[in-house]
Amino acid sequence: MAEKEDIITKEITLSMGPQHPSTHGVLHLLLDMKGETILKADPDIGYLHRGTEKIAENLFYHQFVPYTDRLDYMAAMSNNLAYVLAVEKLLGIEVTERAKYIRVIAAELSRIAGHLLCIGAWALDLGAMTVLLYAFREREMVLDLFEMLCGARMTLNYLRIGGVRYDVQPLFKEKCLEFAELLPTRIKDYEQLLTDNRIWLKRNKDVGVMTAEEAINLSISGPVARASGVKWDIRKDEPYLVYDRINFDIPVGENGDCFDRYIVRLEEMRQSAKIIKQAFEQMPDGKPCIDMPDVVLPPRKDIETNMEALIHHFKIISHGFKVPKGEAYACVESPKGELGFYIVSDGSERPFRVKIRAPSFANLQATNLMCKGGYLADVIAIVSSLDPVFGEVDK
Protein backbone atom coordinates (compact mmCIF):
# COMPACT_ATOMS: atom_id res chain seq x y z
CA MET A 1 0.00 0.00 0.00
CA ALA A 2 1.25 3.43 -0.84
CA GLU A 3 2.28 5.76 1.93
CA LYS A 4 -0.02 8.69 2.53
CA GLU A 5 2.43 11.22 1.08
CA ASP A 6 2.80 9.25 -2.12
CA ILE A 7 -0.80 9.68 -3.14
CA ILE A 8 -1.08 12.57 -5.51
CA THR A 9 -4.44 14.25 -5.53
CA LYS A 10 -5.63 17.15 -7.55
CA GLU A 11 -8.61 19.40 -7.12
CA ILE A 12 -11.68 18.43 -9.05
CA THR A 13 -15.20 19.75 -9.26
CA LEU A 14 -17.87 17.13 -8.92
CA SER A 15 -21.40 17.76 -10.03
CA MET A 16 -23.76 15.94 -7.72
CA GLY A 17 -27.33 15.87 -8.89
CA PRO A 18 -29.82 17.07 -10.01
CA GLN A 19 -30.74 13.47 -10.81
CA HIS A 20 -28.93 11.91 -7.88
CA PRO A 21 -31.28 9.77 -5.76
CA SER A 22 -29.98 10.99 -2.43
CA THR A 23 -30.26 14.69 -3.08
CA HIS A 24 -33.95 14.66 -2.16
CA GLY A 25 -35.28 15.93 -5.42
CA VAL A 26 -33.46 18.21 -7.76
CA LEU A 27 -30.62 19.58 -5.71
CA HIS A 28 -27.54 20.18 -7.79
CA LEU A 29 -24.40 20.44 -5.70
CA LEU A 30 -21.16 21.67 -7.17
CA LEU A 31 -18.50 20.15 -4.99
CA ASP A 32 -14.91 21.35 -5.15
CA MET A 33 -12.87 18.49 -3.81
CA LYS A 34 -9.30 17.63 -3.05
CA GLY A 35 -9.22 13.88 -2.94
CA GLU A 36 -12.24 13.03 -0.90
CA THR A 37 -12.25 16.22 1.13
CA ILE A 38 -14.77 18.90 0.32
CA LEU A 39 -13.27 22.34 -0.18
CA LYS A 40 -16.47 24.07 -1.16
CA ALA A 41 -20.05 23.00 -1.69
CA ASP A 42 -22.14 25.27 -3.82
CA PRO A 43 -25.82 24.39 -4.18
CA ASP A 44 -27.32 25.22 -7.54
CA ILE A 45 -31.08 25.37 -7.31
CA GLY A 46 -33.99 26.34 -9.51
CA TYR A 47 -34.68 23.15 -11.45
CA LEU A 48 -38.21 23.08 -10.09
CA HIS A 49 -38.90 26.80 -10.23
CA ARG A 50 -42.53 27.27 -11.20
CA GLY A 51 -43.02 30.93 -10.38
CA THR A 52 -45.58 30.27 -7.65
CA GLU A 53 -45.42 33.88 -6.50
CA LYS A 54 -46.23 35.15 -9.96
CA ILE A 55 -49.14 32.71 -10.22
CA ALA A 56 -50.47 33.96 -6.89
CA GLU A 57 -50.66 37.53 -8.18
CA ASN A 58 -53.02 36.37 -10.89
CA LEU A 59 -55.41 34.32 -8.77
CA PHE A 60 -58.16 35.09 -6.28
CA TYR A 61 -57.13 34.70 -2.67
CA HIS A 62 -59.01 31.45 -2.17
CA GLN A 63 -57.74 29.97 -5.43
CA PHE A 64 -54.16 30.02 -4.26
CA VAL A 65 -54.64 27.53 -1.41
CA PRO A 66 -54.12 24.40 -3.60
CA TYR A 67 -50.88 25.87 -4.91
CA THR A 68 -49.49 26.03 -1.39
CA ASP A 69 -49.94 22.24 -1.16
CA ARG A 70 -47.31 21.91 -3.82
CA LEU A 71 -44.64 23.82 -1.96
CA ASP A 72 -43.62 21.49 0.81
CA TYR A 73 -45.58 18.55 -0.52
CA MET A 74 -44.38 16.34 2.33
CA ALA A 75 -46.32 18.40 4.83
CA ALA A 76 -49.01 20.19 2.88
CA MET A 77 -51.12 21.21 5.87
CA SER A 78 -48.45 23.50 7.25
CA ASN A 79 -48.31 25.39 3.97
CA ASN A 80 -52.08 25.73 3.84
CA LEU A 81 -51.98 26.96 7.39
CA ALA A 82 -49.35 29.64 6.88
CA TYR A 83 -51.14 31.00 3.83
CA VAL A 84 -54.64 31.10 5.28
CA LEU A 85 -53.30 32.69 8.47
CA ALA A 86 -51.74 35.46 6.42
CA VAL A 87 -54.96 36.13 4.50
CA GLU A 88 -57.00 35.98 7.69
CA LYS A 89 -54.63 38.46 9.27
CA LEU A 90 -55.20 40.84 6.38
CA LEU A 91 -58.96 40.36 6.60
CA GLY A 92 -58.79 40.80 10.36
CA ILE A 93 -60.84 37.69 11.10
CA GLU A 94 -60.40 34.95 13.62
CA VAL A 95 -61.63 31.42 13.03
CA THR A 96 -63.80 29.43 15.43
CA GLU A 97 -62.30 27.65 18.40
CA ARG A 98 -63.10 24.27 16.91
CA ALA A 99 -61.41 25.15 13.65
CA LYS A 100 -58.30 26.22 15.55
CA TYR A 101 -58.02 22.83 17.22
CA ILE A 102 -58.66 21.01 13.96
CA ARG A 103 -55.92 23.06 12.36
CA VAL A 104 -53.51 22.22 15.14
CA ILE A 105 -54.22 18.52 14.71
CA ALA A 106 -53.84 18.77 10.95
CA ALA A 107 -50.57 20.69 11.21
CA GLU A 108 -49.11 18.26 13.73
CA LEU A 109 -50.09 15.25 11.63
CA SER A 110 -48.30 16.80 8.71
CA ARG A 111 -45.26 17.45 10.88
CA ILE A 112 -45.19 13.76 11.73
CA ALA A 113 -45.56 12.85 8.05
CA GLY A 114 -42.73 15.21 7.10
CA HIS A 115 -40.33 14.03 9.80
CA LEU A 116 -41.06 10.36 9.09
CA LEU A 117 -40.10 10.83 5.49
CA CYS A 118 -37.02 12.79 6.49
CA ILE A 119 -35.74 10.09 8.81
CA GLY A 120 -36.72 7.23 6.53
CA ALA A 121 -35.06 8.69 3.47
CA TRP A 122 -32.04 9.73 5.50
CA ALA A 123 -31.54 6.20 6.80
CA LEU A 124 -32.00 4.85 3.28
CA ASP A 125 -29.34 7.21 1.96
CA LEU A 126 -26.94 5.96 4.59
CA GLY A 127 -27.70 2.34 3.81
CA ALA A 128 -30.28 1.38 6.43
CA MET A 129 -33.15 0.47 4.19
CA THR A 130 -35.29 -1.14 6.89
CA VAL A 131 -36.02 2.16 8.57
CA LEU A 132 -37.49 3.60 5.40
CA LEU A 133 -39.96 0.74 5.18
CA TYR A 134 -40.99 1.15 8.79
CA ALA A 135 -41.24 4.92 8.50
CA PHE A 136 -43.42 4.58 5.44
CA ARG A 137 -45.68 2.16 7.26
CA GLU A 138 -46.43 4.90 9.79
CA ARG A 139 -46.55 7.62 7.17
CA GLU A 140 -49.14 5.59 5.35
CA MET A 141 -51.28 5.70 8.49
CA VAL A 142 -51.01 9.48 8.55
CA LEU A 143 -52.00 9.66 4.91
CA ASP A 144 -54.98 7.41 5.64
CA LEU A 145 -55.98 9.82 8.38
CA PHE A 146 -55.75 12.71 5.95
CA GLU A 147 -57.88 10.79 3.51
CA MET A 148 -60.46 10.32 6.23
CA LEU A 149 -60.31 13.99 7.05
CA CYS A 150 -60.57 15.51 3.59
CA GLY A 151 -60.48 12.84 0.91
CA ALA A 152 -56.97 13.60 -0.30
CA ARG A 153 -53.67 12.09 0.75
CA MET A 154 -50.85 14.32 -0.41
CA THR A 155 -52.13 17.59 -1.78
CA LEU A 156 -54.79 18.21 0.77
CA ASN A 157 -56.26 21.66 0.18
CA TYR A 158 -58.06 21.20 3.49
CA LEU A 159 -57.71 24.53 5.21
CA ARG A 160 -59.78 27.35 3.96
CA ILE A 161 -59.77 31.05 4.53
CA GLY A 162 -62.13 31.31 7.49
CA GLY A 163 -61.89 27.75 8.76
CA VAL A 164 -61.51 24.22 7.49
CA ARG A 165 -63.28 22.45 4.69
CA TYR A 166 -64.96 19.60 6.59
CA ASP A 167 -65.68 18.99 10.21
CA VAL A 168 -63.91 16.22 12.10
CA GLN A 169 -65.83 12.94 12.13
CA PRO A 170 -65.94 10.64 15.18
CA LEU A 171 -64.16 7.87 13.28
CA PHE A 172 -61.28 10.20 12.47
CA LYS A 173 -60.98 11.14 16.10
CA GLU A 174 -60.88 7.52 17.15
CA LYS A 175 -58.28 6.53 14.56
CA CYS A 176 -56.21 9.62 15.18
CA LEU A 177 -56.03 8.98 18.92
CA GLU A 178 -55.12 5.36 18.23
CA PHE A 179 -52.31 6.57 16.02
CA ALA A 180 -51.10 9.12 18.58
CA GLU A 181 -50.97 6.28 21.08
CA LEU A 182 -49.13 3.98 18.71
CA LEU A 183 -46.56 6.40 17.30
CA PRO A 184 -44.26 6.65 20.36
CA THR A 185 -43.88 2.86 20.41
CA ARG A 186 -42.98 2.90 16.73
CA ILE A 187 -40.47 5.70 17.31
CA LYS A 188 -38.89 3.40 19.87
CA ASP A 189 -38.44 0.89 17.06
CA TYR A 190 -36.56 3.40 14.95
CA GLU A 191 -34.45 4.28 17.92
CA GLN A 192 -33.54 0.64 18.40
CA LEU A 193 -32.56 0.43 14.78
CA LEU A 194 -30.62 3.67 14.61
CA THR A 195 -29.77 5.52 17.80
CA ASP A 196 -27.19 3.05 19.09
CA ASN A 197 -26.31 1.69 15.70
CA ARG A 198 -22.57 1.95 15.23
CA ILE A 199 -22.75 2.76 11.54
CA TRP A 200 -25.41 5.39 12.11
CA LEU A 201 -23.31 6.98 14.85
CA LYS A 202 -20.15 6.94 12.74
CA ARG A 203 -21.90 8.55 9.84
CA ASN A 204 -23.72 11.22 11.84
CA LYS A 205 -21.87 12.07 15.04
CA ASP A 206 -19.73 15.21 14.67
CA VAL A 207 -20.65 15.47 11.02
CA GLY A 208 -21.85 18.79 9.64
CA VAL A 209 -21.44 20.73 12.86
CA MET A 210 -22.98 24.19 13.09
CA THR A 211 -22.94 26.42 16.16
CA ALA A 212 -25.93 28.36 17.42
CA GLU A 213 -24.43 31.73 16.42
CA GLU A 214 -23.76 30.51 12.91
CA ALA A 215 -27.28 29.15 12.63
CA ILE A 216 -28.88 32.44 13.70
CA ASN A 217 -26.60 34.49 11.48
CA LEU A 218 -27.38 32.30 8.47
CA SER A 219 -31.17 32.60 9.00
CA ILE A 220 -31.51 28.91 9.81
CA SER A 221 -34.74 27.93 11.52
CA GLY A 222 -36.66 24.87 12.60
CA PRO A 223 -35.20 21.57 13.80
CA VAL A 224 -31.86 22.35 12.18
CA ALA A 225 -31.44 25.48 14.28
CA ARG A 226 -32.76 23.78 17.40
CA ALA A 227 -30.27 20.93 17.02
CA SER A 228 -27.55 23.60 17.20
CA GLY A 229 -28.95 24.81 20.50
CA VAL A 230 -31.16 27.69 19.41
CA LYS A 231 -34.18 27.37 21.66
CA TRP A 232 -36.68 28.95 19.32
CA ASP A 233 -39.94 27.50 18.17
CA ILE A 234 -42.62 29.76 16.76
CA ARG A 235 -45.30 27.60 18.36
CA LYS A 236 -43.92 28.58 21.76
CA ASP A 237 -42.45 32.02 21.17
CA GLU A 238 -45.21 33.57 19.09
CA PRO A 239 -48.10 31.18 19.72
CA TYR A 240 -50.64 31.05 16.93
CA LEU A 241 -53.93 29.11 16.96
CA VAL A 242 -54.13 27.41 20.36
CA TYR A 243 -50.54 26.36 20.95
CA ASP A 244 -50.41 28.51 24.09
CA ARG A 245 -53.02 26.25 25.72
CA ILE A 246 -51.19 23.05 24.95
CA ASN A 247 -48.43 21.59 27.01
CA PHE A 248 -45.42 20.42 25.03
CA ASP A 249 -41.64 20.61 25.08
CA ILE A 250 -39.18 21.96 22.58
CA PRO A 251 -36.30 19.52 22.10
CA VAL A 252 -32.94 21.24 21.72
CA GLY A 253 -29.64 19.70 20.70
CA GLU A 254 -26.17 20.52 21.99
CA ASN A 255 -23.58 19.66 19.39
CA GLY A 256 -25.35 20.85 16.25
CA ASP A 257 -24.25 17.79 14.28
CA CYS A 258 -26.32 15.50 12.09
CA PHE A 259 -27.01 13.15 14.97
CA ASP A 260 -28.58 15.92 17.04
CA ARG A 261 -30.77 16.88 14.14
CA TYR A 262 -31.96 13.28 14.04
CA ILE A 263 -32.66 13.18 17.77
CA VAL A 264 -34.50 16.51 17.67
CA ARG A 265 -36.78 15.28 14.90
CA LEU A 266 -37.60 12.05 16.73
CA GLU A 267 -38.46 13.98 19.86
CA GLU A 268 -40.56 16.46 17.89
CA MET A 269 -42.66 13.61 16.58
CA ARG A 270 -43.29 12.40 20.13
CA GLN A 271 -44.31 15.91 21.13
CA SER A 272 -46.62 16.13 18.12
CA ALA A 273 -48.39 12.97 19.22
CA LYS A 274 -48.78 14.56 22.64
CA ILE A 275 -50.19 17.75 21.10
CA ILE A 276 -52.73 15.80 19.05
CA LYS A 277 -54.02 14.02 22.14
CA GLN A 278 -54.40 17.25 24.07
CA ALA A 279 -56.05 19.01 21.16
CA PHE A 280 -58.73 16.34 20.98
CA GLU A 281 -59.29 16.59 24.74
CA GLN A 282 -59.73 20.35 24.63
CA MET A 283 -61.63 20.62 21.35
CA PRO A 284 -65.02 22.27 21.84
CA ASP A 285 -68.12 21.73 19.74
CA GLY A 286 -68.93 24.27 17.13
CA LYS A 287 -68.70 25.08 13.49
CA PRO A 288 -65.64 24.32 11.39
CA CYS A 289 -65.95 27.68 9.60
CA ILE A 290 -66.81 31.18 10.66
CA ASP A 291 -70.10 32.69 9.61
CA MET A 292 -68.98 35.03 6.86
CA PRO A 293 -70.85 34.23 3.66
CA ASP A 294 -68.83 36.58 1.48
CA VAL A 295 -65.55 34.83 2.34
CA VAL A 296 -66.41 31.25 3.28
CA LEU A 297 -68.01 28.93 0.75
CA PRO A 298 -71.31 27.43 1.96
CA PRO A 299 -71.49 23.66 2.62
CA ARG A 300 -72.20 21.58 -0.46
CA LYS A 301 -75.66 20.38 0.59
CA ASP A 302 -76.85 23.92 1.31
CA ILE A 303 -76.14 24.88 -2.28
CA GLU A 304 -78.74 22.42 -3.49
CA THR A 305 -81.49 23.53 -1.13
CA ASN A 306 -80.82 27.14 -0.30
CA MET A 307 -80.96 29.96 -2.84
CA GLU A 308 -78.82 32.34 -0.77
CA ALA A 309 -76.11 29.75 -0.41
CA LEU A 310 -76.10 29.20 -4.14
CA ILE A 311 -75.72 32.92 -4.76
CA HIS A 312 -72.86 33.23 -2.28
CA HIS A 313 -71.16 30.23 -3.77
CA PHE A 314 -71.46 31.65 -7.27
CA LYS A 315 -70.24 35.04 -6.09
CA ILE A 316 -67.12 33.73 -4.37
CA ILE A 317 -66.19 31.36 -7.15
CA SER A 318 -66.64 33.85 -9.94
CA HIS A 319 -65.61 37.14 -8.30
CA GLY A 320 -63.60 36.21 -5.23
CA PHE A 321 -63.69 38.61 -2.30
CA LYS A 322 -61.98 41.89 -1.61
CA VAL A 323 -59.29 42.10 1.01
CA PRO A 324 -58.48 45.39 2.80
CA LYS A 325 -55.49 47.33 1.58
CA GLY A 326 -52.37 46.67 3.59
CA GLU A 327 -49.75 44.07 4.16
CA ALA A 328 -49.32 41.22 6.55
CA TYR A 329 -46.76 38.59 7.36
CA ALA A 330 -47.83 35.39 9.04
CA CYS A 331 -45.49 32.57 9.90
CA VAL A 332 -45.85 29.12 11.35
CA GLU A 333 -43.43 26.49 12.56
CA SER A 334 -43.54 24.09 9.65
CA PRO A 335 -41.63 20.78 9.86
CA LYS A 336 -38.71 22.51 8.16
CA GLY A 337 -38.68 25.76 10.08
CA GLU A 338 -40.15 29.22 9.82
CA LEU A 339 -42.60 29.18 6.95
CA GLY A 340 -44.00 32.64 6.32
CA PHE A 341 -46.26 34.31 3.81
CA TYR A 342 -45.91 38.02 3.23
CA ILE A 343 -48.92 39.33 1.37
CA VAL A 344 -49.36 42.85 0.03
CA SER A 345 -52.95 43.69 -0.78
CA ASP A 346 -54.03 46.62 -2.91
CA GLY A 347 -57.66 46.25 -1.87
CA SER A 348 -58.69 44.07 -4.79
CA GLU A 349 -59.63 40.39 -5.02
CA ARG A 350 -56.15 39.32 -6.00
CA PRO A 351 -53.00 39.69 -3.92
CA PHE A 352 -50.65 42.36 -5.21
CA ARG A 353 -47.58 40.49 -4.06
CA VAL A 354 -47.11 37.20 -2.27
CA LYS A 355 -43.70 36.35 -0.91
CA ILE A 356 -43.09 32.90 0.46
CA ARG A 357 -40.45 32.66 3.12
CA ALA A 358 -39.52 29.04 2.55
CA PRO A 359 -37.59 27.44 5.41
CA SER A 360 -35.83 24.86 3.22
CA PHE A 361 -34.54 27.65 1.00
CA ALA A 362 -32.93 29.50 3.88
CA ASN A 363 -31.71 26.31 5.55
CA LEU A 364 -29.94 25.16 2.41
CA GLN A 365 -27.56 28.10 2.83
CA ALA A 366 -25.86 26.09 5.55
CA THR A 367 -24.68 23.42 3.09
CA ASN A 368 -21.27 24.95 2.44
CA LEU A 369 -20.60 25.66 6.10
CA MET A 370 -21.48 22.11 7.09
CA CYS A 371 -19.78 20.28 4.23
CA LYS A 372 -16.50 22.18 4.16
CA GLY A 373 -13.63 20.05 5.37
CA GLY A 374 -15.70 16.89 5.51
CA TYR A 375 -15.74 13.90 3.22
CA LEU A 376 -17.89 13.33 0.18
CA ALA A 377 -19.88 10.66 2.00
CA ASP A 378 -20.75 13.19 4.71
CA VAL A 379 -22.46 15.39 2.15
CA ILE A 380 -25.19 12.76 1.82
CA ALA A 381 -25.80 12.73 5.56
CA ILE A 382 -25.74 16.52 5.72
CA VAL A 383 -28.21 17.07 2.91
CA SER A 384 -30.53 14.51 4.45
CA SER A 385 -30.24 16.14 7.85
CA LEU A 386 -31.16 19.53 6.37
CA ASP A 387 -34.23 17.86 4.86
CA PRO A 388 -34.81 20.20 1.94
CA VAL A 389 -37.99 19.72 -0.06
CA PHE A 390 -37.60 21.09 -3.52
CA GLY A 391 -41.17 22.11 -4.05
CA GLU A 392 -40.46 24.64 -1.36
CA VAL A 393 -36.88 25.59 -2.12
CA ASP A 394 -37.62 26.34 -5.76
CA LYS A 395 -41.16 27.62 -5.29
Place this chain on the structure above:
Amino acid sequence: MAVGPDSILVKNIREKFGQAILDTVIFRDAVSHLIKKDILIEICSFLKEDPALQFNFLSDVVGSDYYPQNPRFEVVYHLYSIPQRHRLRLKVKIEEEEAVPSVTSIWKGADWAEREAYDMFGIEFEGHPDLRRIYMPQDWEGFPLRKDYPLKGYKDRYNPYGEEKKS
Protein backbone atom coordinates in the same frame (compact mmCIF):
# COMPACT_ATOMS: atom_id res chain seq x y z
CA MET B 1 -49.19 40.81 21.24
CA ALA B 2 -50.64 44.22 20.49
CA VAL B 3 -48.22 46.85 19.34
CA GLY B 4 -48.97 50.53 19.95
CA PRO B 5 -47.25 53.76 18.95
CA ASP B 6 -45.37 53.83 22.28
CA SER B 7 -43.79 50.44 21.71
CA ILE B 8 -39.99 50.34 21.69
CA LEU B 9 -40.15 49.19 18.08
CA VAL B 10 -41.50 52.62 17.19
CA LYS B 11 -40.20 54.94 19.90
CA ASN B 12 -36.58 53.84 20.19
CA ILE B 13 -36.05 53.75 16.46
CA ARG B 14 -37.78 57.03 15.71
CA GLU B 15 -35.90 58.79 18.50
CA LYS B 16 -32.58 57.56 17.25
CA PHE B 17 -33.06 58.13 13.52
CA GLY B 18 -35.73 60.85 13.42
CA GLN B 19 -35.81 62.39 9.97
CA ALA B 20 -34.42 59.34 8.23
CA ILE B 21 -37.60 57.40 9.05
CA LEU B 22 -39.96 58.56 6.34
CA ASP B 23 -43.04 56.75 7.50
CA THR B 24 -44.17 54.35 10.20
CA VAL B 25 -47.20 52.14 9.75
CA ILE B 26 -48.74 49.89 12.37
CA PHE B 27 -51.11 47.48 10.71
CA ARG B 28 -52.42 44.24 12.23
CA ASP B 29 -49.96 44.42 15.11
CA ALA B 30 -46.93 44.69 12.87
CA VAL B 31 -44.65 47.72 12.70
CA SER B 32 -43.13 48.76 9.42
CA HIS B 33 -40.73 51.64 8.92
CA LEU B 34 -40.10 53.19 5.57
CA ILE B 35 -36.52 54.43 5.75
CA LYS B 36 -34.06 56.38 3.65
CA LYS B 37 -31.73 54.17 1.69
CA ASP B 38 -28.58 55.90 2.99
CA ILE B 39 -29.11 54.81 6.58
CA LEU B 40 -30.00 51.19 5.83
CA ILE B 41 -26.72 49.71 7.00
CA GLU B 42 -26.54 52.01 10.01
CA ILE B 43 -30.07 51.22 11.16
CA CYS B 44 -29.60 47.49 10.62
CA SER B 45 -26.42 47.43 12.70
CA PHE B 46 -28.20 49.42 15.39
CA LEU B 47 -31.18 47.06 15.39
CA LYS B 48 -28.92 44.07 15.68
CA GLU B 49 -26.67 45.45 18.43
CA ASP B 50 -29.11 47.43 20.56
CA PRO B 51 -29.71 45.44 23.78
CA ALA B 52 -33.41 46.33 23.94
CA LEU B 53 -34.10 45.41 20.33
CA GLN B 54 -31.62 42.62 19.47
CA PHE B 55 -32.81 41.81 15.98
CA ASN B 56 -30.38 38.96 15.47
CA PHE B 57 -32.40 37.01 12.91
CA LEU B 58 -33.05 38.18 9.38
CA SER B 59 -36.13 36.32 8.32
CA ASP B 60 -36.36 37.48 4.74
CA VAL B 61 -35.50 40.07 2.13
CA VAL B 62 -38.38 40.74 -0.24
CA GLY B 63 -38.48 42.68 -3.46
CA SER B 64 -41.73 44.20 -4.70
CA ASP B 65 -42.52 45.95 -7.93
CA TYR B 66 -44.98 48.87 -7.83
CA TYR B 67 -44.84 49.60 -11.55
CA PRO B 68 -45.81 52.15 -12.88
CA GLN B 69 -45.33 54.06 -9.63
CA ASN B 70 -42.20 56.02 -9.02
CA PRO B 71 -39.93 55.02 -7.29
CA ARG B 72 -40.69 51.66 -8.73
CA PHE B 73 -39.26 49.04 -6.38
CA GLU B 74 -39.46 48.38 -2.72
CA VAL B 75 -37.11 46.17 -0.75
CA VAL B 76 -38.60 44.83 2.46
CA TYR B 77 -36.58 43.37 5.33
CA HIS B 78 -38.32 41.11 7.80
CA LEU B 79 -36.45 41.06 11.06
CA TYR B 80 -36.99 38.93 14.11
CA SER B 81 -35.41 38.95 17.52
CA ILE B 82 -35.06 35.50 19.01
CA PRO B 83 -34.29 36.75 22.55
CA GLN B 84 -36.92 39.54 22.59
CA ARG B 85 -39.53 37.76 20.48
CA HIS B 86 -40.59 40.70 18.36
CA ARG B 87 -40.75 41.38 14.67
CA LEU B 88 -40.11 44.44 12.56
CA ARG B 89 -40.39 45.34 8.92
CA LEU B 90 -38.03 47.78 7.22
CA LYS B 91 -38.71 49.16 3.78
CA VAL B 92 -36.59 50.99 1.29
CA LYS B 93 -37.95 52.49 -1.91
CA ILE B 94 -35.71 52.57 -4.95
CA GLU B 95 -35.86 53.61 -8.56
CA GLU B 96 -35.19 51.31 -11.45
CA GLU B 97 -31.43 50.74 -11.96
CA GLU B 98 -30.75 52.01 -8.45
CA ALA B 99 -28.73 49.80 -6.14
CA VAL B 100 -29.36 49.03 -2.46
CA PRO B 101 -26.54 48.33 0.00
CA SER B 102 -26.38 44.64 0.82
CA VAL B 103 -26.96 43.60 4.43
CA THR B 104 -24.91 40.41 4.06
CA SER B 105 -22.19 41.99 6.20
CA ILE B 106 -24.67 42.13 9.10
CA TRP B 107 -26.67 38.95 8.56
CA LYS B 108 -25.04 36.30 6.40
CA GLY B 109 -28.45 34.78 5.80
CA ALA B 110 -29.29 37.68 3.49
CA ASP B 111 -27.13 36.07 0.83
CA TRP B 112 -29.70 33.92 -0.95
CA ALA B 113 -32.65 36.16 -0.20
CA GLU B 114 -30.90 39.08 -1.92
CA ARG B 115 -29.91 36.87 -4.82
CA GLU B 116 -33.55 35.92 -5.20
CA ALA B 117 -34.66 39.56 -5.22
CA TYR B 118 -32.01 40.25 -7.83
CA ASP B 119 -33.08 37.28 -9.92
CA MET B 120 -36.77 38.10 -9.83
CA PHE B 121 -36.70 41.90 -10.00
CA GLY B 122 -33.24 42.92 -11.12
CA ILE B 123 -32.57 44.84 -7.93
CA GLU B 124 -28.83 45.27 -7.46
CA PHE B 125 -27.34 44.81 -4.02
CA GLU B 126 -24.09 46.70 -3.54
CA GLY B 127 -21.44 44.78 -1.65
CA HIS B 128 -23.07 41.38 -2.07
CA PRO B 129 -20.31 38.75 -2.30
CA ASP B 130 -21.84 36.69 -5.08
CA LEU B 131 -24.73 38.41 -6.82
CA ARG B 132 -25.98 36.17 -9.59
CA ARG B 133 -29.26 34.58 -10.53
CA ILE B 134 -30.43 31.86 -8.19
CA TYR B 135 -33.53 30.31 -9.80
CA MET B 136 -33.40 31.28 -13.45
CA PRO B 137 -30.60 30.22 -15.81
CA GLN B 138 -27.65 32.61 -15.79
CA ASP B 139 -28.34 33.72 -19.38
CA TRP B 140 -32.03 34.45 -18.82
CA GLU B 141 -33.32 37.73 -20.15
CA GLY B 142 -35.73 39.79 -18.11
CA PHE B 143 -36.90 39.56 -14.53
CA PRO B 144 -39.96 37.31 -14.11
CA LEU B 145 -41.67 38.85 -11.10
CA ARG B 146 -41.70 42.38 -12.47
CA LYS B 147 -45.21 43.59 -13.15
CA ASP B 148 -44.45 44.27 -16.81
CA TYR B 149 -43.15 40.74 -17.38
CA PRO B 150 -45.93 38.64 -18.95
CA LEU B 151 -47.40 35.78 -16.95
CA LYS B 152 -46.78 33.33 -19.79
CA GLY B 153 -43.28 34.61 -20.49
CA TYR B 154 -41.92 35.81 -23.78
CA LYS B 155 -42.30 33.88 -26.99
CA ASP B 156 -39.24 31.96 -28.13
CA ARG B 157 -38.47 28.59 -29.61
CA TYR B 158 -39.13 26.82 -26.32
CA ASN B 159 -42.23 28.78 -25.41
CA PRO B 160 -44.64 29.07 -28.33
CA TYR B 161 -47.46 30.31 -26.06
CA GLY B 162 -45.60 33.31 -24.71
CA GLU B 163 -46.21 36.93 -25.57
CA GLU B 164 -44.40 38.73 -28.35
CA LYS B 165 -41.63 40.92 -27.04
CA LYS B 166 -42.32 44.62 -27.41
CA SER B 167 -39.33 46.25 -28.95
